[in-house]
Amino acid sequence: MESKQEAPEEKRERLRQEELKHNPFGTFSDGINRAQSGSLVDLVGGLGWKGTGILLLVVIIGYFVYKLLF
Known part of the structure; x- marks a missing residue:
């Protein structure tokens, strides 16, 4: 019997x-604010650990x- 582990990104997206x-309207303002300014969590989640290391x-x-220089 094979047990498939859920990746952290998949789990985060499923929970979201x-x-x-x-609760669609409870997170409405969060979504608007995140769309305007961006979110570090979304950036790091999208890049993965290698991309985050390179960015740092x-x-x-x-x-x-x-x-x-200055």
């Missing part, structure tokens, strides 16, 4: 869909280059 199904590395290197 269930919340929207049970680019930000840190960019900061040091900025400090050296």
